[in-house]
Amino acid sequence: MIHFGIDLHQKSCMVQALDDQTGELLVDEPLPSEKQAFLDCVAKVQHRGPIRFVMEACGFAGYWSDVLEPYGEVAVLHPKYVANQRRGNRKTDRRDAALLLRMSTKDDLPCSYLGSTAARDWKDLLRYRVGLVRVGTRLRVRLRNIAQRYGTRLEASDVDSAKARALWQAWELREHHRLMVDQLLEVLAEVEAQVKAVEAQIQERATTAADARTVEILDSLPGVGWFGALLIAAEIGDWRRFPKPTSLPCFAGLVPRENASGERAVPRRITKEGSSYFRWSLVQGALKCESSPRLAAFYARV
Numbered sequence: 001m002i003h004f005g006i007d008l009h010q011k012s013c014m015v016q017a018l019d020d021q022t023g024e025l026l027v028d029e030p031l032p033s034e035k036q037a038f039l040d041c042v043a044k045v046q047h048r049g050p051i052r053f054v055m056e057a058c059g060f061a062g063y064w065s066d067v068l069e070p071y072g073e074v075a076v077l078h079p080k081y082v083a084n085q086r087r088g089n090r091k092t093d094r095r096d097a098a099l100l101l102r103m104s105t106k107d108d109l110p111c112s113y114l115g116s117t118a119a120r121d122w123k124d125l126l127r128y129r130v131g132l133v134r135v136g137t138r139l140r141v142r143l144r145n146i147a148q149r150y151g152t153r154l155e156a157s158d159v160d161s162a163k164a165r166a167l168w169q170a171w172e173l174r175e176h177h178r179l180m181v182d183q184l185l186e187v188l189a190e191v192e193a194q195v196k197a198v199e200a201q202i203q204e205r206a207t208t209a210a211d212a213r214t215v216e217i218l219d220s221l222p223g224v225g226w227f228g229a230l231l232i233a234a235e236i237g238d239w240r241r242f243p244k245p246t247s248l249p250c251f252a253g254l255v256p257r258e259n260a261s262g263e264r265a266v267p268r269r270i271t272k273e274g275s276s277y278f279r280w281s282l283v284q285g286a287l288k289c290e291s292s293p294r295l296a297a298f299y300a301r302v
Contacts, residue, residue: 005101006055007093014093054104057112081110115237122209123234129198136191160188223288228281235278
């Protein structure tokens with residue numbers, strides 16, 4: 001087998017290729033991060049046998065996985081476990097590529113979960129909606145801060161509602177605050193329009209992109225809601241990849257760190273590893289657990 005160790009970067013990548021039958025290093029050079037440059041490199045050695053490409057997970061690993069998958073096996077490794085394999089204090093692109101090559105030849109491949117291209121696109125759409133809502137929240141906080149500069153609060157359901165907009169116009173604000181309020185309200189209106197457009201796209205695609213039964217079960221949990229159920233299902237992906245139930249909270253980063261030696265155990269904070277969007281969805285649901293008598297009783301007991 002031909003093993004490729006690829007240290008990915010945005011502009012250029014370090015590539016090494018090894019023939020495990022002869023021990024010959026076939027490729028050892030940096031390449032521009034361009035599709036054709038990679039394909040030309042692969043074409044030079046693909047006649048020698050099956051190929052395995054190994055790279056670390058990063059924001060564009062999914063793209064390169066799709067590009068290289070037709071030419072051989074692709075393994076996208078978890079960066080945390082790759083870092084644990086590094087030796088010494090020297091870190092260079094060539095050494096990183098050599099490490100990936102060594103892990104591949106030993107079949108030591110702690111892979112990250114990528115999912116299909118369609119699944120990643122669906123997850124990106126849901127995350128984009130979360131991002132837009134967070135932008136709107138930050139803008140509303142800024143409007144509330146301006147109101148506090150005048151020692152008052154708006155008597156309206158929200159700072160950008162129709163009633164609030166009329167109150168803002170009636171207020172005698174100082175010149176720079178008038179400019180800020182007018183621009184914030186204008187940007188908020190645009191953000192809300194974009195959120196509605198994204199939500200329409202989500203509703204249109206939800207019937208085909210999400211597992212209806214999984215979403216239905218998650219939606220039945222107090223505090224999760226329909227969008228939260230879609231986001232959780234998308235972040236988890238294939239449930240079967242978790243070998244045991246305790247693996248799921250580890251993926252969410254909600255388990256405490258362990259620091260124990262002998263009889264001494266020091267409690268530490270949660271790991272916060274894995275998907276931050278998944279963890280955020282669960283926390284949002286937990287904040288509303290009082291709506292469920294059973295969960296409220298459990299929370300009070302804990």
